[in-house]
Amino acid sequence: MDQPEASQRESSFRLNALNSVSLFLISAAVIVYQIGLMRSLSIAKYHHFSYLVISIALLGFGASGTFLTFASIWLRRNFPSGSLMLIFLFFVSVPGSYLLAEHIPLDIQYLLYSGQQVLLLVLYVFLLFVPFFFAGTIIGLILIHFSGNVPVVYGLNLFGSGAGGIISVVALSYIQPFDFPRFVAAVVCGALFAWIASFREYLTEKFLPLTVSLLVSGTVLLFLFFIYDTGAVIDQYKTMAHLDRLSLQSGAKKLLTRSGPRGRIDVYESDQLHQTLFAGLQGDILPPRQLALLIDGELAGTIFKIRNARDAAILDFTPQSLAYRLIDRPKVLLLGEVGGVNVWLAKRFGASKITVVQGNGQLSGLFRNELSGLSGNVFMRPGTEVVTQEPHVYVGRTKEKFDIIHIVTAEGFSTGGGLQSLHEDYMLTTEAMAKCFGTLSDRGMITLTRGIQSLPRDSLKITSLFASALEHAGVADPGRHLLLARNYLAVNTLLTKQPVDSTVISRFRGRAAELGMDAEYFPGISRETDQGNSQINRMEGPPGAHYSFLHYGVMKILSGDREKFFGEWPYRISPPTDDSPYFLDFFRWRSLGSFIETYRGQWLQRLEFGYVVLVITFISAALFALLFILAPLFRLRTREDVHPARLSTGLYFLCLGCGFMFIEMVSIQKMTRHLGDPVSAATAALTAILVFSGIGSLIQEKVRASPLRRISFAGACVVVLTVATAILSDRLLDMVSGYGMAVRFIAASASLAPLAFFMGWMFPSGLMMLEKSPEHLMPWAWGINGFTSVLAAPLSVMLAMSNGFQSVMVAAALCYGCAVFAATRMERALK
């Protein structure tokens, strides 16, 4: 019997109610901190920092396993003082590292040009990593110390994490994300006190000085955290920072700020806001006075500060007005309208009824109350109805028919290299667009406007999406249902319910010309007569040709050469589907070399590099994980006591880390389709997986079978259920799509329950196999699991973007199958 094991058995430090509460609080706190950090960095910095936080958190947990491999002997010998110190360090590091990180002078725009900025970013990442490292170390140490109670400890950890997810979503409605660190610190301080209370020897002479000093300093520090302002520094290049600067010289005024799980809302008033919704050069009038509506510090919508539609005359010159010029007194559906500008547009053209569908309930509430007067009561006027629901969910449920379906969610300038490409968009998929088509009246049309690009990609992808949706809906010749025109700013694409006839074409061409727009496509267009040198807004075209690349691409998409064209075009423009709903992902590896060669200094501007950022995240995560997790662990190979079970143990926990993360990430992404709101989706998926895994962890212990048999049984179940979930869950959840949020939330959570239940068997059963093994195998397992979790998070998104969610689920099933194989080898080696 080795010494730590002996010390544990001899120690009176056993798992009890108080230290269980402490573990639960620590597990909840780390998740609340993670979600708060993601939200706060989305506001103060950029959305892609959220991905960074996920990787950093996993890295912290992975590195803790490595640390435990080396330090566990000492820590187990000194468990009472070691565990207390670790909880205290976690407590201090939560607000401490956040405050220090916020004071680093990072200049995100100059990372590419400055080595100093790269070093600052590394320091920034390191500071954010520290609290997760301490949290991972204390949880891992508790798991190792109470190795006889692995299922209970693991279950408490999962329950705590699940509770943390729910708490953070609720808390986001009441607490600013910037204040999360201090509240999390208070929770961890509570965990520290509970930990002290759980072990009476902390009050004996041996530990009393440590206990008192930590209690006193903890209380004092907590008080300081609450009186010190933890507000974040908004990145100088964000729209909010600009408006704040203008406010200092009386050029803008902040009217309100609201916090919520879907983002922070800020509204500013300024005479220096001049949005016109792509109005063309014919619009020789000034736009009305307006307000800027910011979500997470970036412009999300414009509010015209007007009293009636007469004051919105600038909108008559927009490309969006084209559809309204073709249909009299239309019944209009605005999908994703935020500030009400498109409501004014519809009103100017005499819409008979306007239905606005908008997913953010907090915004709808603001327009009913605080912003009602400032926005001319635009959403509350007779003939206007507001539905608070995600647009893609609404079009799947409504039985109404509309004359104009205006997809406002997709409206905007091209992101260009946008990290938006990593976001799922279930509105712009073949399936959702086919549903929109089914919602059109006989004279109806879908209208979508995107900023112009060179080379074109958004508009070509919209064309391919519309064509694919039409085919999905059984239309044989999609080209007869499409119209495209552009001004100097944007391309307007129209999809009509009925094939367009010569009368419609004639009206379309006439109205487009009135707006100073060039017709890029209509059925029967001739390059010679219709695309001549008379372009008002000249766009780049094929060498020697007098027509634009946009026209060229649209004609190719509508021809029999579509697939060949998709293969040749430098950007990914094939239509997105519900299985891979990434409309803004345009990146293609094969184009990278030619972009650098052709555009040299400008290649980055030409390349849509959202996917590349993901790859960079993956590579950086891999490098950091290698440095902090794997390399130190492999150093153990030089020791004499390399155990034969080491490889199979590593493989087993590697497979579990990968498989678990794949299922978790895909579940979050797929739930967005059913629940609409990404935050609800993440909460439902994470809570279901963590809680049911926790239940599985507790139940598996009761099963009268060896750990290997339990692993084999659970592994087989996971493989079958993963495949079944991949195939059936969408169909099952579609059956409840007509019900309210509560029912859909419960159904979504329940759909993951069986799979999560058996996933929860695998980790504790594996650890129980190691119970009698040499001491370093358990931290090795914890470290390897952390390492693969770090890599699996970005990897699953990459796989989903390139091959779809089904492929990620198949990969997860393979991982679990492989884990069962590794477990059999592990048992043999351990014997």
Next chain:
Amino acid sequence: MVRILLMLILVTGCEVASYALISDGHRKQSQQMLREIDQDALYASSTLGRNFIDKRVMDVMAKVARHEFVPAHLRDSAYLNVPLPIGHGQTISQPFIVALMTDLLETKKGDVVLEIGTGSGYQAAVLSELVKKVYTIEVIKELGESARVRLSRLGYANVEVRVADGYFGWEERAPFDSIIVTAAAGHVPPPLIRQLKPGGRIVIPVGGAYQVQMLMVVTKDASGALKTRQVLPVQFVPLTGKAGQ
């Protein structure tokens, strides 16, 4: 009086000496910058319609001391062909983009030019060597005022700086032979079109803030009719200040 005069001479002398010294130190870097601008022009020829920047513009790019327009701690990087931060969330544009936009204006010696987005004043300094008069507008007060002092100190007497919202142009000084907007705009502001002379042109990056914008040339013919041409994608900070690619 004599003491004040002596001090003035001393201060001016020190500044000139320091300017000359730094200019010598940066000459090689400046030459390298010009070579890179030439190469960028070559690679962008498919969209520019030609593979070089006008010699007049290149001569001026060689002449204007870019290091005077960047923060002191970035002087060593002043002649790199990259944009640099100048504070307040604003940047000084990449030299290639400055040269390209200047070239696209097709200025003549007697022209009166309006610039929207003064920033550090570098673009205005380049233009001042090519035209009769440059009017430049900056929305951020601190930037506008420091640019005014800097341009005056460096002897660019034909540049006038105003702190205001550039969207409305400069009605009192209109019309202009050409207008250059060195900040991302959601559209071409109607007041700028009105203040442009027939036969004139506007060079402007159009697109969303902090996204990739399209650099455009808007021409107004003798009858006042407008046409636009896309040039190439660029990345500028918003029309609330100076830009960088």
